[in-house]
Amino acid sequence: MPIHATDHGWVLETTTTAYALGLNRSGLLAHRYWGPRLPDLSDYPPAPDPAFWSFNNVGHLTPEEFPGYEDVKFIDPCLKLTFADGVRDVVLRFDSAEIIAEPTPELRIHLRDTAYPLHVQLHYRAHERYDLIERWASVTNHDNAPVTIERIWSAQWHLPPGEHYRLSYLTGRHVDEFHLRREPLLPGLKVLESRRITTSHHANPWFAVDRGDATEENGELWYGALAWSGNWKLVAETTDFGSTRVSLGLNDWDFAWRLNPGETLTTPGCFAGYSSEGFGGASRRLHDLVRETLLPHGTAIHKVLYNSWEATEFDVDEPSQIALAELAAEMGVELFVVDDGWFHRRDNDRAALGDWWPDARKFPRGLGPLIERVNALGMEFGLWIEPEMVNPDSELYRAHPDWTIHFPTRTPTMGRNQLILNFAREDVQDHVLGMLDRLLADHKITFIKWDMNRNVSQPGWPNAPGDPRELWVRYVHGLYRVWGTLRKRHPHVVWQSCSGGGGRADLGILRLADQIWVSDNTEPTARLAIQEGFSQIFPASTMESWVTDMGPAHLPLAFRFHVSMCGVLGVGGHLLKWDAAKRAEAARWIARYKELRHLVQLGDLYRLRSPQAHPLSALQYMAKDKSEGVLFAFRTHLPLNTLLPPISLRGLDPTARYTVEGFEGARSGLAWMRSGLMLELGDFESTVRHIRRV
Ligand code: DGJ
Numbered sequence: 270m271p272i273h274a275t276d277h278g279w280v281l282e283t284t285t286t287a288y289a290l291g292l293n294r295s296g297l298l299a300h301r302y303w304g305p306r307l308p309d310l311s312d313y314p315p316a317p318d319p320a321f322w323s324f325n326n327v328g329h330l331t332p333e334e335f336p337g338y339e340d341v342k343f344i345d346p347c348l349k350l351t352f353a354d355g356v357r358d359v360v361l362r363f364d365s366a367e368i369i370a371e372p373t374p375e376l377r378i379h380l381r382d383t384a385y386p387l388h389v390q391l392h393y394r395a396h397e398r399y400d401l402i403e404r405w406a407s408v409t410n411h412d413n414a415p416v417t418i419e420r421i422w423s424a425q426w427h428l429p430p431g432e433h434y435r436l437s438y439l440t441g442r443h444v445d446e447f448h449l450r451r452e453p454l455l456p457g458l459k460v461l462e463s464r465r466i467t468t469s470h471h472a473n474p475w476f477a478v479d480r481g482d483a484t485e486e487n488g489e490l491w492y493g494a495l496a497w498s499g500n501w502k503l504v505a506e507t508t509d510f511g512s513t514r515v516s517l518g519l520n521d522w523d524f525a526w527r528l529n530p531g532e533t534l535t536t537p538g539c540f541a542g543y544s545s546e547g548f549g550g551a552s553r554r555l556h557d558l559v560r561e562t563l564l565p566h567g568t569a570i571h572k573v574l575y576n577s578w579e580a581t582e583f584d585v586d587e588p589s590q591i592a593l594a595e596l597a598a599e600m601g602v603e604l605f606v607v608d609d610g611w612f613h614r615r616d617n618d619r620a621a622l623g624d625w626w627p628d629a630r631k632f633p634r635g636l637g638p639l640i641e642r643v644n645a646l647g648m649e650f651g652l653w654i655e656p657e658m659v660n661p662d663s664e665l666y667r668a669h670p671d672w673t674i675h676f677p678t679r680t681p682t683m684g685r686n687q688l689i690l691n692f693a694r695e696d697v698q699d700h701v702l703g704m705l706d707r708l709l710a711d712h713k714i715t716f717i718k719w720d721m722n723r724n725v726s727q728p729g730w731p732n733a734p735g736d737p738r739e740l741w742v743r744y745v746h747g748l749y750r751v752w753g754t755l756r757k758r759h760p761h762v763v764w765q766s767c768s769g770g771g772g773r774a775d776l777g778i779l780r781l782a783d784q785i786w787v788s789d790n791t792e793p794t795a796r797l798a799i800q801e802g803f804s805q806i807f808p809a810s811t812m813e814s815w816v817t818d819m820g821p822a823h824l825p826l827a828f829r830f831h832v833s834m835c836g837v838l839g840v841g842g843h844l845l846k847w848d849a850a851k852r853a854e855a856a857r858w859i860a861r862y863k864e865l866r867h868l869v870q871l872g873d874l875y876r877l878r879s880p881q882a883h884p885l886s887a888l889q890y891m892a893k894d895k896s897e898g899v900l901f902a903f904r905t906h907l908p909l910n911t912l913l914p915p916i917s918l919r920g921l922d923p924t925a926r927y928t929v930e931g932f933e934g935a936r937s938g939l940a941w942m943r944s945g946l947m948l949e950l951g952d953f954e955s956t957v958r959h960i961r962r963v
């Protein structure tokens with residue numbers, strides 16, 4: 270059992286790390302330790318008891334696990350609320366604790382307010398194999414009057430006391446997501462958030478904090494990610510007392526929740542860990558957790574797909590799709606996906622969202638004959654939907670104009686000519702659920718791309734049963750309900766989460782979707798950097814990556830394929846414009862990918878050289894048993910006469926002997942890792958090399 274109760278409190282131990290908490294002499298639930306696992310339980314320090322100084326009392330100075338807003342505390346609290354009588358602080362004290370063994374060991378701490386019947390439960394799950402702790406909180410109102418919650422976060426994570434911490438995080442925008450940023454944490458608050466109702470392209474609820482010296486494979490860092498697909502907030506707070514904490518949870522921006530008598534509000538989970546193996550070690554832990562515990566289809570190998578969006582856009586019909594499908598099948602594609610444009614009166618982005626049945630002009634016989642032809646060609650069939658949206662020019666909107674998120678007195682702002690359906694409403698959820706359920710029941714569909722192409726504006730919920738600002742959270746609960754129900758009813762379907770590219774990529778959506786459409790930017794040199802940022806959190810088995818026609822024509826097809834082969838390979842180019850030689854080359858790369866994809870999708874990732882930092886970049890995937898791996902290397906532009914540095918492999922068994930495709934003879938793992946290998950690559954050339962233990 271990895272969770273222990275001792276005289277000093279509780280210790281959660283994972284394979285190599287430990288997290289300790291306990292009560293200090295003032296009765297506050299305080300953080301004690303987070304780092305490498307120590308030999309004895311008595312090695313973990315007791316809860317700190319800071320002294321009282323004029324302006325800053327014990328409450329302010331104690332690293333509390335879940336501080337409420339109260340007392341002389343000016344750090345950012347996890348819980349802030351107003352009781353029915355107007356009292357605006359919450360005084361939480363320890364009540365009891367329990368350790369639950371199954372299914373995943375969990376410590377539950379019960380806190381109670383000292384004057385009101387308000388109960389807070391803190392949950393700590395030890396994901397032992399992955400060296401990760403999962404935390405979340407729930408608050409229950411046992412009073413006979415409602416309480417208004419104004420902030421509730423999932424966790425506050427405390428770094429060991431000290432200075433000179435550095436924060437790594439991801440930012441970006443539509444068509445340019447997942448850029449890795451690093452900056453020192455100085456006293457004050459660093460805030461990252463989404464106010465867009467989705468996770469957003471602009472930042473991701475993930476952090477890594479180190480002492481400024483961690484590298485890809487060495488050094489200590491503390492990292493975490495929130496499993497939530499709506500508005501979130503991350504606050505990294507450093508004080509002049511040498512304390513640093515990172516809080517993560519629901520965004521309190523424009524948020525309020527009326528907690529009625531007897532009701533409970535539960536926060537999303539937040540996963541966090543300590544790594545002594547640098548950023549690479551942290552990513553590998555998260556990748557394993559995602560693949561083995563979150564994804565609906567776990568470690569299933571994903572198929573090579575063709576998506577016709579960039580070829581035909583809205584101009585889809587049965588003959589055009591069959592023509593593409595025939596060429597795709599010849600190339601070895603296993604899954605044919607029809608994107609936007611297939612449904613009732615969808616000719617452009619100005620109409621039809623909401624009317625999810627096949628367009629009778631484009632598919633006079635329905636989708637059945639196309640699906641049959643695709644299946645006869647040996648491929649499975651997939652379809653695009655955008656169920657949270659409605660165009661004003663649609664049958665759905667004409668029947669239910671009140672179903673959108675809106676303020677009735679304001680002119681609605683359009684985004685891509687569409688409005689957002691209020692998924693917080695149960696009637697909206699039921700309608701969409703019914704329509705999509707029929708679509709899946711009536712057709713042989715094994716893959717759905719779930720898209721979401723605008724962010725929120727005028728976040729009104731007319732006639733909301735509770736506080737209308739509950740919208741932000743209830744919308745996501747509604748989304749999870751609709752998607753989760755469909756997933757249960759149609760368990761064979763593989764779902765892809767897309768929001769104009771990577772606008773909804775998070776550990777919450779990965780409980781529903783096995784794959785993520787990382788970016789609408791499929792230009793391969795840009796994609797290298799985007800994929801590297803994405804890989805900080807998500808495994809390659811979730812990273813759908815298509816070879817398209819985007820970007821300069823001089824980029825070799827091999828380069829395009831190699832970039833996409835680093836994830837779940839797809840093709841999105843206009844195959845009717847590809848000549849026979851190009852299609853034959855594509856077929857060779859697809860066959861090659863099928864030989865290597867078990868390594869890419871299920872192996873350990875080593876980022877050898879960063880494309881965000883170097884024009885010569887490389888990454889490697891290794892089988893868990895170290896028997897084989899694959900190396901990818903890319904050169905974009907480097908000035909003439911640049912001497913390329915050797916590439917040192919990683920993750921090999923140092924004493925075993927390996928061959929690397931294209932190099933003479935076997936060498937020890939240590940030799941490949943120490944002296945590395947020299948590649949000859951010109952500008953915009955790339956290579957893929959199979960590594961084998963002999
Ligand atoms: C945005 C997606 O990211 C694209 O791949 C495509 O599906 C379009 N939407 C279709 O409207």
